[in-house]
Amino acid sequence: MLGISTILIALVVCLLILHYLKQLWSHRSYPPGPLELPIIGSIWKLGYKLSPDILIKLAKQYGNIYTLWLGPMPIVVLSGYEAVKEGLINHSEDFADRPVTPFLKVAAKEQGIVFSNGHIWKQQRKFGMVTLRKLGLGKKGMEHQIEEEAHQLVETFARAKGQPFDPSVPIINSVSNVICALAFGHRFSVEDKEFLKLLEAVDRLLKFPTTNSHSLYEISPWLMEHLPGPHRKTLACIDIIYSFVKKEIKKHQENPAVHEPQDFIDFYMFQMTKESKHDPNSTYNEENLTQCIFDLFIAGTETTSLTLRWALLHMANHPDIQEKVHKEIEDVLGSSQSLNYQDRKKLPYTHAVIHEIQRCQYILFFGLPRQSTKNVNMLGFLIPKEVIVVPDLQSVLLDPKQWKTPEAFNPNHFLDKDGRFVEREAFLPFGAGARVCLGEQLAKIELFVFFTTLMRAFTFQPPKGVKQLSTVPEVGTSLVPFPYKLCAVPRCSSS
Incomplete structure (x- = not known):
């Protein structure tokens, strides 16, 4: 009897090995990569703890398409x-296209702008682009809101009276309130409990995609639906964000704009009414509106606030560069109180510093994933239809073939020999192509106005006894600076 059991076990093992070898053979047409193991695939190669440059290291081993x-x-x-x-x-x-993975299907419901496809995506994205223009991106309307938030941030920093403080929470609050003004038509107090709960939910959600719990959810969603764990808290965070947005939508429904639309919800509700009469295939509905605003928060809050946090850290670490920024702003703008996005043309060095912060300290672990709509032959490789494609934008911004000193913080990457600002083709922090970031222009205005306003008001320094603030990031979906404190010393001319 024992002999038969041994034979059966050996037979099962042989069948599993044959199945595994058959699987490897069927995948031979894909670009090369780490050894694919049963069940877990090749994610073992990423290690238990992600390093910020792991994808670049894998490219050196397996090639630029793997x-x-x-x-x-x-x-x-x-x-x-x-x-x-x-x-x-x-x-x-x-x-x-965007991939429709098990978690994304639950989180984004294939609606909104960022993770929808086909007719929904085309209609929602077109509406988003038109509406952001109407709300004044690049004009005075929305820019005025950003200027107001920047001045609020200066007042908050000033309360520290030049003593060490953590700038992260005030920055997140200010950037989030820009999105609130855009979406809802008003800002929130930093003491508003519901607003703070929203920010906490956004933060937790953004940390989830690089966790082991997320990987398990994508591999075995049917199992994870019946198990406790971090994914439960993440799904609860999604509900919190939806609930917050729906309350604001309800307020707009109860008090519709009497004359001209004032914010994203106003414009969307007007479009819903208009399209319902003429287009039977319209995708304008409350579910897509909720998801669109959800997308604005997820895409627009973390990216800009993180870039500003890295910006202040680098200014504290590079006093020589900071002094050049101060001098240029003073020489060009003087004591004038007015400052707007158009001033970037007069401030080439400051403009270059902002770009270098985005290049040197890219804030995402990788670019948002795409999905192939058909079989694609590219640079000698076949990428089959409906395969997830991840553009590693960090590798572009650190590509040694494109940047003279890719690992160093060097604003000269964006200046010619005469000190004039130059655009660079390899500067792709917002992505490119059909899915380029919808909020690119908003982010550019925010970064310039917030950064220059803060630089006019303060000199940023590490706390006494600290030579350098750490530039090693905490790795998640985003590359976040480890909590740090700095001193915002008021500048005499800022008065």
Whole structure:
């Protein structure tokens, strides 16, 4: 009897090995990558604790187009400027879709702008682009709101009276309130409990995608639906954000704009009424409106606030560069109180410093994933239809073929020999192609206005006894600076 059991076990093992070898053979047409193991795929290669440059290291080992397997799910990574440009620009329409993974299906419901596809995506994105223009991006309307928040932030920093403090919470509050003004038409007090609960939920949600719990959810959603764990808290955070947005929508429904629309909800509700009469295939509804605002918060809060936090850290670490920024602002703007986005043309060095912060300290672990709409032959590799494609934008911004000193903080990357600002093709922090970041213009205005306003008011220094603030990031979906304190010393001319 024991002999039969041994034979059966050996037979099962042989069948599993044959199945595994057959699986490897069927995947031979994909770009190369780390060894794919049963069940877990090749994510073992990422290590238990992610390092910020792990994807760049894998590219050095496997090439600029390589495959990672999340369980049975292939993920093709594009690394370096040449591969990312080929994928996002030259094959823009071929990689225009977003993947619909088990978690994304629950989190985004295939609605809104960021993670929708097809007719929904085209209609919602077009509306978003038109509405952001109407709300005054690049004009005085929305820019005035940003200026107001920047001055509020200066007042908050000033309360520290030059003593060490953590700037992260005030920055997050100010940037979030820009999105609130855009979406809801008003800002929130930093003491508002519901607003603070919203920010906490956004923060927790953004940390989830690089956790082991997320990987398990994508591999075995049917199992995770019946188990406790961090994914439960993350799903609860999604509900908190939806609930907050729906309350604001209800307020607008109860008190509709009498004359001209004033914010994103006003414009959307007007479009819903208009399209319901003429377009039977309209995707304008309350569910898509909720998701669109959800997307604005997720995409617009973390990115800008993190960039500003890195900006102040680098200014504290590079007093020579900070002094050049101060001098340029003083020489050009003097004591004038007015400052707007158009002033960037007069401030080439300051403008270059902002770009270098975005390049040197890119804030996402990788670019948002795409999905191939058909079989694509690219740079000698076949990328099959409906495969997830991840553009590693950090690898573009650190590509040694594109940047003279990729690892160093060097504003000269964006200046010519005469000190004039120059655009760089490899500067792609907002992505490129059909899915380029919808809020790119908003983010540019925010970064310039917040940064220059703060630099006019303060000199930023490490606390006494600290030579350098750490630039090693905490790795999650975003690359976050470890909590730090600095001193915002008021400048005499700021008065």
